[in-house]
Amino acid sequence: MLTRRLLLKATTMALPFSVLGTGTARALSSEPLSLADREAMALSCRATTSHDELVTAMRSFLNGEVAAGHVPADYRTTVSCPFCSCSLSVAPDKSL
Numbered sequence: 001m002l003t004r005r006l007l008l009k010a011t012t013m014a015l016p017f018s019v020l021g022t023g024t025a026r027a028l029s030s031e032p033l034s035l036a037d038r039e040a041m042a043l044s045c046r047a048t049t050s051h052d053e054l055v056t057a058m059r060s061f062l063n064g065e066v067a068a069g070h071v072p073a074d075y076r077t078t079v080s081c082p083f084c085s086c087s088l089s090v091a092p093d094k095s096l
């Protein structure tokens with residue numbers, strides 16, 4: 001049987017949880033990069049051979065996939081640079 005005392009106790013215990021549930025989840029947030037940071041990251045891609053290294057690593061991976069028979073020899077894929085977000089098309093070596 002639901003008594004008034006039990007109802008008040010349940011309401012009192014549920015109140016803190018109802019307050020917590022009204023807010024938005026703020027565990028993750030994203031902020032845009034400042035202009036200086038974006039320019040620095042873009043310069044890092046242009047100034048070094050990071051794209052060449054990325055393409056070489058992906059091509060090596062694709063060569064292994066072709067050799068294992070997981071993808072056809074004419075397979076082509078696109079990778080995104082983690083720094084400047086540009087897309088790079090990569091295919092396995094033709095000699096395989």
Ligand SMILES: [Zn+2]
Binds near residue numbers: 050081083084085
């Ligand atoms: Zn890049």
